[in-house]
Amino acid sequence: MSIELTDIAYRYADVIAIDGIDLSIESGELLALLGPSGCGKTTLLRVIAGLEFPDRGTVRFEGRDVTQVAARKRHVGLVFQHYALFNHLTVFENVAFGLRVRRFWRRPRRAELKRRVSELLDLVQLGELARRYPAQLSGGQRQRVALARALAVEPEILLLDEPFGALDARVRGELRRWLRGLHDRIHVTSVFVTHDQEEAFELADRIAVMNKGRIEQLADPQTLYTQPASPFVCRFLGEVNELPVALHERWTGVRDADAIAFVRPHDLELTPSRNTDAARIESVRDLGATVRIEARHPALLAPLIGIQERGRFAENALEPGQSVAIAARQWVIFRTGDITSR
Amino acid sequence: MNAPRRHSTALRDPAWLRTLLLTIALAFVALFLVLPLIAVFGYAIEKGFDVYLASVTDEDARSAIRLTLLVAAISVPANTIFGVAAAWLITRFTFSGKNLLVSLIDLPFAVSPVIAGLIYVLLFGAQSSLGSWLIAHDIKIIFAVPGIVLATTFVTFPFVARELIPLMQAQGSEEEQAALTLGAGGWSMFWRVVLPKIGWGLAYGVILCNARAIGEFGAVSVVSGHIRGVTNTMPLHVEILYNEYNRTAAFAVASLLALLALATLAVKQLVGWRMRRAEPEHDAA
Amino acid sequence: MRRRRRHALPGFGLTLGLSLSYLALIVLIPLGALALKSATIGPLEFWNAVTTPRALASYRVTFGCAALAGLVNLVLGPLLAWVLVRYRFPGRKLIDALVDLPFALPTAVAGITLTALYASNGPLGRWIEAAGYKVAYTPTGITIALIFVSLPFLVRSVQPVLEQLEPDIEEAAATLGAGRLTTLVRVILPTLWPAILTGFALAFARAVGEYGSVILSKLDAYDYAGATAIAVVLLLVSFAALLAINLLQLWTVRRRSSEAR
Numbered sequence: 001m002s003i004e005l006t007d008i009a010y011r012y013a014d015v016i017a018i019d020g021i022d023l024s025i026e027s028g029e030l031l032a033l034l035g036p037s038g039c040g041k042t043t044l045l046r047v048i049a050g051l052e053f054p055d056r057g058t059v060r061f062e063g064r065d066v067t068q069v070a071a072r073k074r075h076v077g078l079v080f081q082h083y084a085l086f087n088h089l090t091v092f093e094n095v096a097f098g099l100r101v102r103r104f105w106r107r108p109r110r111a112e113l114k115r116r117v118s119e120l121l122d123l124v125q126l127g128e129l130a131r132r133y134p135a136q137l138s139g140g141q142r143q144r145v146a147l148a149r150a151l152a153v154e155p156e157i158l159l160l161d162e163p164f165g166a167l168d169a170r171v172r173g174e175l176r177r178w179l180r181g182l183h184d185r186i187h188v189t190s191v192f193v194t195h196d197q198e199e200a201f202e203l204a205d206r207i208a209v210m211n212k213g214r215i216e217q218l219a220d221p222q223t224l225y226t227q228p229a230s231p232f233v234c235r236f237l238g239e240v241n242e243l244p245v246a247l248h249e250r251w252t253g254v255r256d257a258d259a260i261a262f263v264r265p266h267d268l269e270l271t272p273s274r275n276t277d278a279a280r281i282e283s284v285r286d287l288g289a290t291v292r293i294e295a296r297h298p299a300l301l302a303p304l305i306g307i308q309e310r311g312r313f314a315e316n317a318l319e320p321g322q323s324v325a326i327a328a329r330q331w332v333i334f335r336t337g338d339i340t341s342r
Numbered sequence: 343m344n345a346p347r348r349h350s351t352a353l354r355d356p357a358w359l360r361t362l363l364l365t366i367a368l369a370f371v372a373l374f375l376v377l378p379l380i381a382v383f384g385y386a387i388e389k390g391f392d393v394y395l396a397s398v399t400d401e402d403a404r405s406a407i408r409l410t411l412l413v414a415a416i417s418v419p420a421n422t423i424f425g426v427a428a429a430w431l432i433t434r435f436t437f438s439g440k441n442l443l444v445s446l447i448d449l450p451f452a453v454s455p456v457i458a459g460l461i462y463v464l465l466f467g468a469q470s471s472l473g474s475w476l477i478a479h480d481i482k483i484i485f486a487v488p489g490i491v492l493a494t495t496f497v498t499f500p501f502v503a504r505e506l507i508p509l510m511q512a513q514g515s516e517e518e519q520a521a522l523t524l525g526a527g528g529w530s531m532f533w534r535v536v537l538p539k540i541g542w543g544l545a546y547g548v549i550l551c552n553a554r555a556i557g558e559f560g561a562v563s564v565v566s567g568h569i570r571g572v573t574n575t576m577p578l579h580v581e582i583l584y585n586e587y588n589r590t591a592a593f594a595v596a597s598l599l600a601l602l603a604l605a606t607l608a609v610k611q612l613v614g615w616r617m618r619r620a621e622p623e624h625d626a627a
Numbered sequence: 628m629r630r631r632r633r634h635a636l637p638g639f640g641l642t643l644g645l646s647l648s649y650l651a652l653i654v655l656i657p658l659g660a661l662a663l664k665s666a667t668i669g670p671l672e673f674w675n676a677v678t679t680p681r682a683l684a685s686y687r688v689t690f691g692c693a694a695l696a697g698l699v700n701l702v703l704g705p706l707l708a709w710v711l712v713r714y715r716f717p718g719r720k721l722i723d724a725l726v727d728l729p730f731a732l733p734t735a736v737a738g739i740t741l742t743a744l745y746a747s748n749g750p751l752g753r754w755i756e757a758a759g760y761k762v763a764y765t766p767t768g769i770t771i772a773l774i775f776v777s778l779p780f781l782v783r784s785v786q787p788v789l790e791q792l793e794p795d796i797e798e799a800a801a802t803l804g805a806g807r808l809t810t811l812v813r814v815i816l817p818t819l820w821p822a823i824l825t826g827f828a829l830a831f832a833r834a835v836g837e838y839g840s841v842i843l844s845k846l847d848a849y850d851y852a853g854a855t856a857i858a859v860v861l862l863l864v865s866f867a868a869l870l871a872i873n874l875l876q877l878w879t880v881r882r883r884s885s886e887a888r
Contacts, residue, residue, distance in 0.1 A: 051519055051635045071522040071635055078523040084516035088538040098524035101534065153524055355807055360714060367710040368722075370703050374775055375725050377751075378740045385743060424649045431642035435634055443646070445873065449654055452865040454836035457858045458657075465660040496653050518636060528637035550730075557733025577735035584739045593743075596736040603731040610731075611724050 001062050001156035001189050002027045003048060008057035010043055010213075017043045018054070019213035027062070028187045030180075032200035035210035036236070041193045042081075044210075045159050048191065050074045061157065077150030077188075079160040083142045085134040091145050092130040095120055098153035120148040123182075140171040147179075151186075160192035164199065176202055197237050201225075209233050231334050234262045241268055241304050243326075245333065259335045263328040265307040270295060270318060273325035279304060281322045295324060382600045385593035397594035406579040406595070409487065413575065414555040417495040421551055425502025426544070430536075433510040434518075444507075450499045458496050459564025462489055484565060486573060493561040498554045505547030506540060513539055542617040546610065553606040557599060661858065673859075690864070692766055693834035696773035697781075697827050704781025704830075705823055711782075712789040730779045734837055741772050776837050777830030784826030785819055792818065825875050832868035835861060 003025040010018040018040045025031050033041040046052040048059060050071035059067045066074055086094050093100075096117045099108055108116065121127045124144040134142055143163060150158060163179070164172040180203050183190055194200050200207045201221045208218045209232075217229040228234040241263045270281070270293060279297040291313040293306040304326065318324065355363075387394050397403065428447060432440060450458065466483040467473045476483060483489045517539065521531040537544075559577040566573040574582070576599055583592035711723050729737065745752045745768055792815070800810040 053633045072525050084520040101526040101530045363710055367707045371722055375728050381740050381744055427642040427645040431646050434636050435639050452832055452869040460858050461657040461661045464664050465657050553731045559735040577733045580735045599733050599736050606731040607724050607727055
């Protein structure tokens with residue numbers, strides 16, 4: 001089931017939550033809506049679900065216009081950020097809910113219902129907890145119940161709102177891998193919202209990076225990282241050094257700069273130098289698998305950040321106080337004129 | 343009522359302060375709450391149990407009890423339905439004039455019961471245009487049961503709504519939205535998701551509404567005309583008996599009301615306890 | 628032009644219609660009648676009715692007693708709440724339940740009970756008379772009745788706030804060197820203040836409302852104009868109290884929500 005959003009706009013009080021968005025999601029794809037708080041990603045998700053109605057624009061499922069169709073008729077599965085489980089029902093009844101509220105002629109018989117629910121509970125590995133109540137489950141378990149419940153009605157689109165946001169790091173990692181595996185098996189068109197870049201990268205086929213109600217870039221993770229479309233995308237996807245450069249030369253100081261080169265900490269090369277107006281190392285922190293180096297260049301406001309793997313670091317053994325020369329293995333350049341303050 | 347928080351020993355009030363405050367509090371409670379409660383029953387059985395029984399089973403008392411129950415049976419369900427509808431409206435939707443609506447719901451709380459009664463007398467009484475029309479058609483509202491029902495409904499109007507609104511506000515509508523995405527229709531969502539969620543709060547509100555409906559005095563007093571055996575509710579009957587210096591009988595009927603009050607308190611505690619237990623834990627893991 | 632957005636949750640039309648019609652029937656029309664009737668009275672007659680010596684005296688008694696009762700509860704109510712929340716003692720749960728008694732007990736019963744207790748031949752009245760004071764059928768008696776009636780408000784409004792008070796701020800005060808009493812006055816009391824005020828306003832409104840039954844029954848039952856006028860005055864005072872309560876709560880919420888999270 002493909003999703004097509006055309007010129008969607010949504011305004012709440014005086015705030016423009018969505019500012020004219022076009023988005024095309026392919027059938028069977030797992031897409032992430034990635035962005036900072038307030039960028040409109042959750043609102044967009046709810047517009048797809050039918051829990052919000054846009055001021056403008058159309059929503060199409062496989063070509064069919066569903067913009068004004070009520071949520072209950074859209075056949076969309078939604079997993080809420082805080083699970084929204086029915087606390088007065090058991091795990092089994094939660095999952096069975098969507099099947100029980102169907103119109104009489106579409107309702108499965110008792111044995112059939114039991115079978116389907118049990119299957120789903122086994123799928124999410126909660127078979128033994130069928131009789132428990134949500135209050136008796138851990139966060140990760142509740143999340144899986146929410147997922148099973150959404151899947152029970154065999155939706156053609158699965159939407160997830162920051163599904164792992166409320167869980168601790170280890171559980172989050174496990175569930176992420178598990179969700180990806182599930183998607184590979186079931187191939188339901190899925191859209192999920194997150195503010196965690198790592199999560200988006202790990203799970204999604206394509207990512208829509210959003211900011212202030214607009215999509216800054218829509219691409220697969222590889223492309224986003226190596227070819228960011230704007231400084232915002234560049235900055236949002238991780239730590240980055242910003243070095244003023246003049247375009248006609250490879251490397252220069254601040255004078256005559258008319259562009260900025262964005263260099264990832266992994267791509268920053270620091271080599272000992274005897275040049276006295278080079279950068280000076282401020283701190284070296286051992287982070288376990290990598291080493292993080294902060295250096296200051298007299299002409300730059302912000303410190304330079306380099307990250308090196310342990311082995312590589314050992315080769316040069318940089319120390320605080322040392323002078324270093326800067327070089328970059330990879331970079332992305334944006335003209336100063338193009339960098340609007342978004 | 344939760345158990346007191348565990349405060350570290352550093353935060354315990356000094357012993358002298360504790361004793362002082364406790365003494366004052368207990369004396370206050372004894373004088374203003376316990377004593378009157380005991381007095382009601384004390385005066386009721388002053389002249390022995392037989393007189394007590396006779397007082398509560400005589401014809402006028404029985405008709406007063408019947409009327410009181412009838413009025414409650416009408417006004418409480420009506421106010422409950424309204425309360426649920428209003429709470430849903432206010433907590434789930436935004437619309438202009440919402441604040442005004444909420445204030446209007448609180449209105450009967452601010453209005454003295456006597457004024458409430460007076461209002462209905464003005465509206466339906468003999469000297470108003472509506473009133474004379476009613477008399478011409480031999481429809482009795484004031485000084486008859488319908489008037490009492492109306493006045494009681496007015497006075498107990500806000501109870502259920504006021505109980506449900508903060509509850510539903512705090513609960514949020516996520517479960518209902520989830521039900522929608524799972525394909526539930528409006529009524530299905532209401533019976534399967536909303537009602538179970540608000541169950542105990544609703545019970546709480548209904549109990550309060552009921553207690554007030556039965557005990558209402560001021561408004562009913564103005565509206566009923568005090569016609570013994572016909573338009574006397576229990577509270578009115580109590581007052582009449584007392585004013586006739588028939589103290590024992592007055593307290594006998596009053597004791598029934600006091601028993602109801604105690605039952606209300608007991609159920610209130612029970613429901614309150616259940617409400618807190620039913621509240622879902624917020625995700626800790 | 629703002630297009631009215633569709634609601635995702637169902638039931639708007641139904642509940643709006645139901646609520647509005649019920650509200651109109653039970654509240655608005657009767658109040659409208661009151662407003663109408665008082666409008667037909669004419670300002671001069673209104674003023675006269677509202678300011679007869681008897682009316683003025685009754686205002687003094689009404690508001691005076693209600694205020695006094697409110698003040699008594701203002702001190703003792705939060706105290707009781709403190710004791711119930713912070714201390715453990717046998718019978719705590721029972722007393723906690725009893726606090727709602729004035730709320731659950733019909734005023735008629737409370738009225739006759741207190742009168743019987745404080746009358747000249749009553750168990751308490753006897754002692755008080757011996758000391759030279761009279762209580763029943765006097766403003767003192769009325770005040771006592773109003774203390775009873777408004778007691779729950781000042782306890783119940785403060786209790787939840789106390790229960791939710793995190794120990795952190797008190798512990799912080801202790802580490803900074805504050806004694807227990809200082810902490811009570813400088814740290815805890817300010818936090819409770821909005822709840823106390825709300826409770827006081829509610830108690831006052833309720834006291835005024837309950838007392839209305841006493842004074843109005845003294846008026847000539849057929850002097851509708853006079854009764855209406857006084858009713859309007861009492862109503863306006865109650866409105867003001869209600870408005871104050873709502874504003875207080877709004878202010879509290881605004882303060883709290885900027886502090887919380």
